[in-house]
Amino acid sequence: MPNLCLFTFTFCLPKDVEIDESDEETPSIILDFDSNRNVVGIEILQASKRIDNPQTIEYMIAQAAMAS
Template identity: 45%
Template sequence: MNIIYDIQTDTLTIVFTEAPVAESDEAAPGVILDFDAAGNLVALELLDAFRRVTHPQQVTLIIP
């Protein structure tokens, strides 16, 4: 899994798998879901991330 914050575009992307994206859907305004050909979620993209996420440049990994 990769988490990418692009400060130039203020976009936060979480990539779950490196499968090719076959389809994208805007689940809510500014929330893009990318799917592979089998319908599995490949990535999640947040537009205008700075106003949606506290500290988008900072990631905390929690493993219970």
């Protein structure tokens, strides 16, 4: 069995929300969706080869454009 480095990020979900479907949107990037097609989790296969430092997580929350 190959050595697989997997990074999984699951959003904070209410207890009644379950993963309904998972799709490999791009090679080695899997998105988990609830029944309303909201993204509730992200999996990155072979993370140590795709991320500079898999021990550290940096994230940015983009602000949506506000309508005037």
